[in-house]
Amino acid sequence: WLSQNKKYTPRNSLKAGMIHALAKGQEDLIAQAKAWIKANPEAKAPWDADPKYKIPGGDPRNPKIAEMIFVAPAMIRKESKGIYPAPAAILAAAVEGAQVDFETASRIESRYFAQLGAGPVSHNMISAFWTQLNQIKKGQSRPQHVPPQPTTKVGVLGAGLMGHGIAYVTAASGLEVVMTDKDQAAADNGKQRIGAIVKTQVDRGSMTQEQADGILARITPTADYHKLAGCDLIIEAVFENRELKASVTKAAEATMDPSGVFASNTSTLPITGLAKASCRPEKFIGLHFFSPVHKMQLVEIIVGEKTNDETLAKAFDFVLAIGKVPIVVNDSRGFYTSRVFSTWSNEALKMLLEGQHPHSLEMAGLQAGMPVGPLAVIDEISMGLFDHIRKQTLADMKASGEPDTPLAAAARGDHAAPVVEKMLSLKRPGRAGGAGFYEYTATGKHLWPELTKIFTNDKPQMPQQEVIDRIIYIQAIETARCMQEGILKNAADANLGAIFGWGFCPQHGGPLQFINSCGLPAFVKRAQELAMAHGARFEPPQLVLDMAAKGETF
Structure with missing residues (x-):
């Protein structure tokens, strides 16, 4: 099997063959370790101890293994959507390494590892899941002058x-x-x-x-x-x-x-x-x-x-x-996570209203790196809730005298409202209601075929990359606005909040790291192109423009 960055409990690690034994405590651990050393004074790995050692199950020359290797790249592509380079590299290292001696196999693996380690995906994910996660856990956003406050x-x-x-x-x-x-x-x-x-x-x-x-x-x-x-x-x-x-x-x-x-x-x-x-x-x-x-x-x-x-x-x-x-x-209204989460789902609804095929939207979400497609997400939350939040937000803004600007209208999802209202009128509020963008059966779910008749109707289709860009850029732009407005204090909270909160593309290391990876001048250029084509909600905030001009990053 190929490692998929999953966490294993001690018992499951033993079952998978990743460890040899479990200990009940520190004393038992030491006792077992001493016993093992005595029983294996010159311990060697199986491939070193036996010159005739063969890989359990066979190597790539085995017909059954060769057959599996033939379809494995397609299986990996289906799972990774081409986002993560590691699975294909692991497979290549395993197949190539299985046909040579252990020392050569180790060099092959090291070269693949070096390529991955120096790549942008590795850089982004290490930045998020190591550097910034540790910054958060060390209390970067906690008042430093306040002593520990335990809860009882x-x-x-x-x-x-x-x-x-x-x-x-x-x-x-x-x-x-x-x-x-x-x-x-x-x-x-x-x-x-x-x-x-x-x-x-x-x-x-x-x-x-x-x-x-x-x-x-x-x-x-x-x-x-x-x-x-x-x-x-x-x-x-x-x-x-x-x-x-x-x-x-x-x-x-x-x-x-x-x-x-x-x-x-x-x-x-x-x-x-x-x-x-x-x-x-x-x-x-x-x-x-x-x-x-x-x-x-x-x-x-x-x-x-x-x-x-x-x-x-x-x-x-x-x-x-x-x-x-x-x-x-x-x-603030919607805080950070609820505010930015709604942007990509509303953007998908706007594209559906424009006539983009539902399958294109769902695949674009996955290709962007989101955990599921946008229509599936909306079905899970329910369109009734989307509609309620939008109307409640508008009522609250009127009650408080807040100006109703185009950006405010976009933030509450006015541009996507016709789709929600249409689906509610058809009594398809989402999964909890038994029907939404998807049909739900005893054996699974599939996109409702009538969606194409209602919204698509053979309208011209945008290139898939344009759809992906709209999904990712709208989230990054709104996150930058949250930074500009002082809702967020630092990049670590922004990036990890997005990844852990609503599943923002982990390979990009969070929305602000995505902006960094693009290069701020290039990000500004693409955002302005999207704004010209699709509306002012894509205009990069002044903070990003200023940082780009100064050569700064988040």
Whole structure:
């Protein structure tokens, strides 16, 4: 098999043959190591110990292996979409190395490795997943003057999809959790869903039954807010409704630790506005988790106008304590992740409205490096939610007197709204509604054939690279706008937030690293070409123009 950068548990590593044995602890480890050394005083690898050694299963001269090698490049292309050079290099090194002696094979492998290591994909991914990830974990965005702020007991308001997920990851880190809902039955149902998660982990061998029992024992489901007494961090995870959030905020603050922090898991509602319901707005902050919580690594920390440094430090330390990656953003409409995520999905809807074939759009998303196609993403989220957020944003802007500029209209998705409205009128809201851009059957899903009749109708098609560029550039441009507006503080938060938050093309190392890789002058030139062809939303922000003129990078 070819390595795919997957993480293996110790048990799975043993099963795959990557390690020889497991130890129960340090003493057992030392004992086993000494025993192995005594039993193998002159240990050699199999290929060195036996001059007649043959690769298990055969080499490329074996007809069955040769047949597999013949189709392997196509299989790799299907998986990698031509984005990542490593899989093809691994296959080539394996095939070539299997036909020569071990020393020669090692040189072959080293040369392929050197080519990959010096390439742009390697550079971008090392920058993101090593340099910048370590910067984040070392507290680059945390107030440095504030001492460690440990959390001892956490309250989670809401036992639904997000609430029970937050409760699970918190309890899994060793913290006590009180999980509330509207009644005891709803709270108990949330804990049952957590039980299903830990059962899956136990069945897979990634968790012992003892560990699972410990997690469940640390979670108290209840409808009684008085049990929140002593909680020094409360995370609200109820429905995206201002009145409901205000109600639970007041109820929880009446019983929680007076010095504690209150956090909202909202994904779109401005934190400063929600904090008005709090009697301690300086202790109010946003903790935006992503679904499914136990699988997604990112937590977006949103700082409101009155949030103080101690509150930010406590939130940051908590996110690290539960094993997540924290990024820090300043409050704004949509924050960072929700704001930029919507740009590429809305851009795809605009291209569908222009007549681009649905298959072209889905493939362009994958070729760009996104985890799934844009229409599939929208189906998962639901078009009803897209429509609700757009209309709510417009209403909020009118209520606050914000100017309705072309960029503001593009940001909320007005240019894509006709597609959403058409699909909703056809009662195809997305996967949860049983039908959307895709047809859903017992055996899988496929694009709804009627899409081409409704939107495409033999209209001229853009070159595929143009589609890919629109998908990538719109995200990079909006990220740069967030930097210009002060929503983002640094490139590390921008890049890792995009990759971990909505799956932005990992091979580019994040949207700002993509701009760096293009070269800022070249990026500006291409963005301006896209703006001329497709609208002002592609105009590069002044920050990028200034940096390009000065020869700077992010």
